[in-house]
Amino acid sequence: MKIVDAKVVVTSPGRNFVTLKLTTDEGVTGLGDATLNGRELAVVGYLEEHVVPLLIGRDPHRVEDTWQYLYRGAYWRRGPVTMAAIAAVDTALWDIKAKVAGLPLYQLLGGPSRERLRTYGHANGRDLPELLDSVRARLAEGYPAVRIQSGVPGLESVYGVHVTDGVGAPVLHQRALPLVENWDTDAYLRHIPGVFEAVRAEFGPELPLLHDAHHRLTPNQAARLARDLEAYRPYWLEDCTPAENQEGLRLVRRHSTTPLAIGEVFNTLHDYQALITEQLIDYVRSSVTHFGGVTPLRKLFDFAAQYQVKGAPHGPEDISPVGTAAALHLDLAAHNFGIQEYAGHTPLTEEVFPHAYAFADGHLHPGDEPGLGVELDEGLAAAHPYEPAYLPVNRLKDGSVHDW
Ligand code: EZ4
Ligand code: CO
Numbered sequence: 001m002k003i004v005d006a007k008v009v010v011t012s013p014g015r016n017f018v019t020l021k022l023t024t025d026e027g028v029t030g031l032g033d034a035t036l037n038g039r040e041l042a043v044v045g046y047l048e049e050h051v052v053p054l055l056i057g058r059d060p061h062r063v064e065d066t067w068q069y070l071y072r073g074a075y076w077r078r079g080p081v082t083m084a085a086i087a088a089v090d091t092a093l094w095d096i097k098a099k100v101a102g103l104p105l106y107q108l109l110g111g112p113s114r115e116r117l118r119t120y121g122h123a124n125g126r127d128l129p130e131l132l133d134s135v136r137a138r139l140a141e142g143y144p145a146v147r148i149q150s151g152v153p154g155l156e157s158v159y160g161v162h163v164t165d166g167v168g169a170p171v172l173h174q175r176a177l178p179l180v181e182n183w184d185t186d187a188y189l190r191h192i193p194g195v196f197e198a199v200r201a202e203f204g205p206e207l208p209l210l211h212d213a214h215h216r217l218t219p220n221q222a223a224r225l226a227r228d229l230e231a232y233r234p235y236w237l238e239d240c241t242p243a244e245n246q247e248g249l250r251l252v253r254r255h256s257t258t259p260l261a262i263g264e265v266f267n268t269l270h271d272y273q274a275l276i277t278e279q280l281i282d283y284v285r286s287s288v289t290h291f292g293g294v295t296p297l298r299k300l301f302d303f304a305a306q307y308q309v310k311g312a313p314h315g316p317e318d319i320s321p322v323g324t325a326a327a328l329h330l331d332l333a334a335h336n337f338g339i340q341e342y343a344g345h346t347p348l349t350e351e352v353f354p355h356a357y358a359f360a361d362g363h364l365h366p367g368d369e370p371g372l373g374v375e376l377d378e379g380l381a382a383a384h385p386y387e388p389a390y391l392p393v394n395r396l397k398d399g400s401v402h403d404w
Helices: 040-055 063-071 080-101 128-140 185-203 219-232 248-255 269-277 294-305 321-333 347-352 378-382
Strands: 003-011 017-024 029-033 117-125 146-150 180-183 209-212 236-238 260-262 358-360 363-365 393-396
Touching: 003 040, 003 378, 017 040, 017 080, 029 080, 029 321, 040 063, 040 080, 063 080, 063 294, 080 294, 080 321, 117 128, 117 321, 128 146, 128 185, 146 185, 185 209, 185 219, 219 236, 219 248, 248 260, 269 294, 294 321, 321 363, 347 378
Parallel strands: 117 146, 146 209, 180 393, 209 236, 236 260
Antiparallel strands: 003 017, 017 029, 117 363, 358 363
């Protein structure tokens, strides 16, 4: 079998998605997600100009070899643009292989290790009453675990607290120019423990509560927060320090048993080396889409498993249904799966990408269609073309840029 066509489709059914579609000489197609939020067209260029010409004529069954060819063969390795592009190829090849086998991808990854996948949803509020309402809404939708993000008194906008366009649609990630948020770490550190206390008082001790600090703290500040939250038994504290600083987690770990999750912006296993071998974290957060595909994410899960670290793939709205499905197949097969973030997609996105995976009773299942179980409606995709969009940027009160 040979790859005869490789096409990059960019569509914006509410937000931008980049999809690679491979076609073989036998008419089998495979999809891969290459969406890099806010930098989408860089990956399109990487794929169209430098990768597509290498794929035509290749045997789609050579998944590992193609990965090594694109990763090592380019000489310039790693980085989010490169790894999103390689991820799309790898995912599309797994899709083809599983379709040819007539099996859902999770069967090729070892078969199911569980019946269904536990998820967590997002609760956001500008203030406490709004946050409590948001938690109630997630529980009513069936979510068994909830990530809580709250506004901080004195700050106009905080990560995860969605700004809306007046009709309720989140515009946080869809602007011609980046939205500017403001930030004050001391105000945040004073406020968040009380938020956890109030949510625990309202919903009791059993509900798993997660929180994302979005890289905004120094190691010492993160240690303080992890210690202050300990009494409320968070399920995890995510991205407490900037991702580049692996050593910083040593300090956080030394001061607290609050479970730590990290890695949504990592793109290779090497970014996790010290964190896993020194047992500084509890959950790895990489997605298939930003980590180079199913092939390396499976290796990360296996590496993490040796240290009792669990896999909990990143699952925001900006990972397409194709990237979502790929993660779900791995989650179902891997023994050390922990929990899957699931924010869902707009109804229009679901129409552009019809899929076999399903969310019911707070749990996901990838479905039993051969391959990934996701299709792309190219006509509908073309009707919703690319729209320039950026993630927000963050500034401190003195005007200097801070991590977002
Ligand atoms: O802000 O995916 O855990 N989830 C997250 C996400 C990220 C977005 C950035 O594109 O941190 O919501
Ligand atoms: Co996050």
